[in-house]
Amino acid sequence: MEILVVNPNRVDGCTRLIHTAARAAAAPGTNVTTLAPRRGPVELTGQCEVLFSAVGVLELIAETPADAVVMAGFGEPGKEAAQELTAAPVLDITECGPLLARTLGARYTIVTSTAAAVPIVEDRLRALRLDAACAGVLASGQSVPDLVDHRQAATKAVVDTVRRAGTEVVVLGCGGMAGLAALVAAATGKIVVDGVSAAIKLAESLGALGLTHARATRPPVTGWPFDD
Helix, strand or coil: CEEEEECCCCCHHHHHHHHHHHHHHCCCCCEEEEECCCCCCCCCCCHHHHHHHHHHHHHHHHHCCCCEEEECCCCCCCHHHHHHHCCCCEEEHHHHHHHHHHCCCCCEEEEECCCCHHHHHHHHHHHCCCCCCEEEEEECCCCHHHHHHCHHHHHHHHHHHHHCCCCCEEEEECHHHCCCHHHHHHHHCCEEEEHHHHHHHHHHHHHHHCCCCCCCCCCCCCCCCCCC
């Protein structure tokens, strides 16, 4: 099985962290390719950057053959658009983390990066109809570069934030936190879900069952491929 994982930011260290976590979660025989857009904002610090990055993400999905696609930005839009571009199942870590968490407890808390990310995540949860079981979205105060370049200090901040969660189940709400679930769980005693790992296992399950999303027939994207 070929899984394409797309990191919406262009922080190389974050792409590597996501790939390592995705590869660790994948079963033998599953090949994982992790890419970031060739153009767009380096870091997604607000709605403007999030929307600009979506174009580069969709371009990668349109031009890269895969049996399943994982969108690895927590709170990023575009899953519905991506489903128009490919017949392969498209999974969003913003959806997969909470869906798995919901099987482990009645309510869950999301721990994300900065305060600016909180309303973005909240908006996306509402759009995905996952907000009812979410007890809250907490900011760790750690940006993606922090999580990559200052891993030890950033991990401590994530652990401290998870300890403040009022639920036993916590979802790590940032691609830069990929790979931290076991460590954070051991330090806090919480049940901690990593969205990247959850998305990989769900992608494999859909592949094994031969399932994909419902896809309406539509004409090709006007003017595609776009000129720079």
